[in-house]
Amino acid sequence: MTLVEFFEVRGPRWQSVLCAQVEQAVAAGERVYLLADGEAGARHFDELLWTFRDDSFVPHALWQGETAVPEPVAVGWQEGNPNDAHVLVLARPTVPERIDGFARVIDLAPVDLPELREDARARFREFQSRGLRPTFHRAPPSP
Secondary structure, eight states: OOEEEEEOOEEEEEEHHHHHHHHHHTOOOOOOOOEEHHHHHHHHHHHHHHSSSSSSOOEEEOOOOOSSSOEEEEEEESSSTTOOSSEEESSSOOOOOOOTOEEEEEEETTTSHHHHHHHHHHHHHHHHHTTTOEEOOOOOOOO
């Protein structure tokens, strides 16, 4: 069964938190497919993975539906698994039709951004309706 994890995010920097989740998965030796909301979103995350932190390096490639991607991280907007990833990271408002083949799904719940929070709640319910048991990780308290 696919493990689905939601991570609570406070503040407006949810995209940087998502990139950090990708970076952590790669550091743990996992292959990742970051599924964005449309081509513009994929291109945005393709750029952001280079710039979200000054000292970060996340080897990745933009996937546009062509052949397989050899890098540990593929970024795209089309459903699939272009790099034989075990981890699917969602950066779009809806759950993909198929998530089989992924051992884990990482999703974010930006609680301070009402529209994104409601989208995350809808995805949480969608995962539940598919018989999965998503877990929710609260954000650490701010200092």
